[in-house]
Amino acid sequence: MMRGGMATEAGSTIAKPALRRDQERRVIAGVCAGIAARLDLDPLVVRIVFVAAAAAGGAGVVLYVLGWLVIPPGDAAGASAADSAPRGGRGSVEVALGVALVLLAVLLALRALDVWFPDAVVWPLVLIAGGGALLWRQSTGRAPIADTAAPAEPDAAEELRALGRGAAVVSRVGLGIALVIAAGLVFLQATGSLSAARDVVLAVIVVVVVLAVIFAPWILRLVRSLSAERAERIRSQERAEMAAHLHDSVLQTLTLMQKRSSDPREVAGLARRQERELRAWLSGRSTAAAAGRMLGALERAAAEVEESSGVPVEVVAVGDCELDPAADAMVAAAREAMLNAAKHGGGSAVDVYAELANGRKHVFVRDRGPGFDPDAVPGDRRGVRESIVGRMTRNGGRAAIHSTRGQGTEVELVLEDGS
Amino acid sequence: MTSPRVVIVDDHQLFRAGVRAELEGLVDIAGDAATVDDAVATIAAAGPDVVLLDVHMPDGGGVEVIRRVADQPGVRFLALSVSDAAQDVIAVIRAGARGYVTKSISGPELAEAVRRVHEGDAVFSPRLAGFVLDAFAGPAPAAAEQDAELDQLTPREREVLQLIARGYMYKEIALRLEISAKTVEAHVSAVLRKLQLSSRHELSRWAIERRLIDS
Numbered sequence: 001m002m003r004g005g006m007a008t009e010a011g012s013t014i015a016k017p018a019l020r021r022d023q024e025r026r027v028i029a030g031v032c033a034g035i036a037a038r039l040d041l042d043p044l045v046v047r048i049v050f051v052a053a054a055a056a057g058g059a060g061v062v063l064y065v066l067g068w069l070v071i072p073p074g075d076a077a078g079a080s081a082a083d084s085a086p087r088g089g090r091g092s093v094e095v096a097l098g099v100a101l102v103l104l105a106v107l108l109a110l111r112a113l114d115v116w117f118p119d120a121v122v123w124p125l126v127l128i129a130g131g132g133a134l135l136w137r138q139s140t141g142r143a144p145i146a147d148t149a150a151p152a153e154p155d156a157a158e159e160l161r162a163l164g165r166g167a168a169v170v171s172r173v174g175l176g177i178a179l180v181i182a183a184g185l186v187f188l189q190a191t192g193s194l195s196a197a198r199d200v201v202l203a204v205i206v207v208v209v210v211l212a213v214i215f216a217p218w219i220l221r222l223v224r225s226l227s228a229e230r231a232e233r234i235r236s237q238e239r240a241e242m243a244a245h246l247h248d249s250v251l252q253t254l255t256l257m258q259k260r261s262s263d264p265r266e267v268a269g270l271a272r273r274q275e276r277e278l279r280a281w282l283s284g285r286s287t288a289a290a291a292g293r294m295l296g297a298l299e300r301a302a303a304e305v306e307e308s309s310g311v312p313v314e315v316v317a318v319g320d321c322e323l324d325p326a327a328d329a330m331v332a333a334a335r336e337a338m339l340n341a342a343k344h345g346g347g348s349a350v351d352v353y354a355e356l357a358n359g360r361k362h363v364f365v366r367d368r369g370p371g372f373d374p375d376a377v378p379g380d381r382r383g384v385r386e387s388i389v390g391r392m393t394r395n396g397g398r399a400a401i402h403s404t405r406g407q408g409t410e411v412e413l414v415l416e417d418g419s
Numbered sequence: 420m421t422s423p424r425v426v427i428v429d430d431h432q433l434f435r436a437g438v439r440a441e442l443e444g445l446v447d448i449a450g451d452a453a454t455v456d457d458a459v460a461t462i463a464a465a466g467p468d469v470v471l472l473d474v475h476m477p478d479g480g481g482v483e484v485i486r487r488v489a490d491q492p493g494v495r496f497l498a499l500s501v502s503d504a505a506q507d508v509i510a511v512i513r514a515g516a517r518g519y520v521t522k523s524i525s526g527p528e529l530a531e532a533v534r535r536v537h538e539g540d541a542v543f544s545p546r547l548a549g550f551v552l553d554a555f556a557g558p559a560p561a562a563a564e565q566d567a568e569l570d571q572l573t574p575r576e577r578e579v580l581q582l583i584a585r586g587y588m589y590k591e592i593a594l595r596l597e598i599s600a601k602t603v604e605a606h607v608s609a610v611l612r613k614l615q616l617s618s619r620h621e622l623s624r625w626a627i628e629r630r631l632i633d634s
């Protein structure tokens with residue numbers, strides 16, 4: 001056999017690549033290019049030999065198809081991912097067309113050489129070759145598709161893509177089947193036996209309908225139970241994740257609280273911290289997403305103050321913005337104000353209100369403590385005032401402290417963009 | 420005036436007991452209920468003035484209770500929840516609740532809120548004020564011109580809401596803005612009405628959008 005002879009002949013030299021269908025330089029399936037690479041020849045030479053052999057009684061075609069089936073595809077360049085795309089996709093249709101056209105050429109050539117073929121044979125054969133090639137390619141090309149469709153973490157987008165690939169596979173298989181059926185019909189039509197075939201087709205249809213009626217409920221139930229099982233699996237995964245989270249956070253804290261039940265301040269602090277964490281988790285706001293945003297920084301500052309002082313700090317905010325250096329300084333000033341409010345607010349809750357919109361940042365920190373007379377600021381509060389007011393003015397903003405004896409204290413911080 | 424009759428609706432037994440203990444002596448507790456069906460029956464039997472309503476419950480939550488008790492006149496609702504999700508809170512307000520307070524509220528403050536709801540006023544916690552300011556931020560939608568008045572807060576209403584968000588009590592707001600406490604309450608009631616009637620799509624959508632931007 002021709003191919004075998006070539007292989008042994010080339011086997012004497014060691015550094016030659018293994019015989020693979022060359023996917024890079026292929027025209028149809030890369031058989032000629034592969035053989036050429038193995039023999040260190042120009043692919044054109046091999047192709048001319050094959051075409052010549054095809055013209056001489058069709059031997060070349062048979063050999064080519066044989067080579068296609070027997071020689072494994074190469075993955076020289078392009079690796080598996082790049083390779084699988086054209087294989088599963090456009091490639092299949094191209095190959096089918098190629099096979100059909102080559103066969104058509106061969107049959108026409110034979111006809112020109114006075115080997116007689118009726119039309120009734122030529123067209124069905126061409127169609128059947130094309131459809132068959134498509135189906136064959138599809139079934140052998142599935143492995144690499146399945147490979148890429150099974151990533152470690154199947155997210156929604158990946159699943160959608162897999163679904164798209166599945167639809168494409170189905171449509172190609174459908175095309176192949178349609179081609180083969182068309183071939184059969186054309187043959188029957190041309191030989192005039194279509195009317196006889198009609199009875200057979202009718203019988204087949206009746207049998208199919210009867211079977212469908214019998215088995216449809218069972219198949220439907222099977223499909224349903226499969227999807228129900230899948231949903232159940234997803235649900236149980238979610239439940240496991242939730243249980244893991246609750247165990248790591250809430251249960252730990254509850255245990256800690258039982259141990260420290262003699263210290264009400266610490267218990268309250270633990271409960272507040274756990275509440276914050278749980279809320280953040282429930283609202284789906286990860287700490288990573290909040291990083292670099294002013295609201296996240298403000299809430300972190302509030303949590304820190306709450307933890308260190310044991311006084312609840314409520315943050316209410318409208319809008320959010322980037323955490324630039326000036327905003328960072330503003331958060332630091334607000335944190336200072338919160339610490340101050342927690343320390344001098346007589347244990348009352350601290351309200352923080354932030355309006356971060358339209359290029360303007362406005363933060364209020366308020367306590368309901370005894371308050372003080374701003375005209376008679378005690379010496380120990382002057383330093384804290386400096387760290388709030390001074391910090392804001394250095395960053396192009398301003399701060400004001402409003403306090404009336406008996407009505408609490410409010411610190412107001414303002415920062416305008418472009419100032 | 421006599422103390423208002425109150426029904427407590429919450430699916431957590433521990434929490435109902437806690438609220439009962441805190442309100443004991445401050446209001447007249449006419450009953451409590453753990454489920455939506457139970458709540459509807461209890462409210463029909465007890466005829467309370469104010470229902471303290473949990474936002475989150477099985478079978479539809481507070482919104483469902485309000486919907487099913489709608490035909491009983493004279494019952495007012497105050498939402499009481501640990502929920503932080505703006506869309507849930509806005510939904511129960513739009514269903515007809517007269518206010519929203521968080522469960523961390525103290526007993527006397529809760530009794531005061533119940534009394535205000537009983538008198539027909541609206542009760543806004545700082546958090547709800549923040550939600551509303553956020554929802555009404557930005558220009559009113561051009562499509563709803565016939566409802567322009569409903570889709571926009573007046574500068575004064577905005578001012579009042581900002582003060583509520585900053586932790587001010589109504590009395591303190593009145594003092595600060597140099598208006599009467601009654602006027603403050605009128606502004607808050609006007610905001611509540613807008614909240615319930617406005618067709619601003621932010622009211623149903625903004626929370627979800629904000630969540631998308633955040634994450």
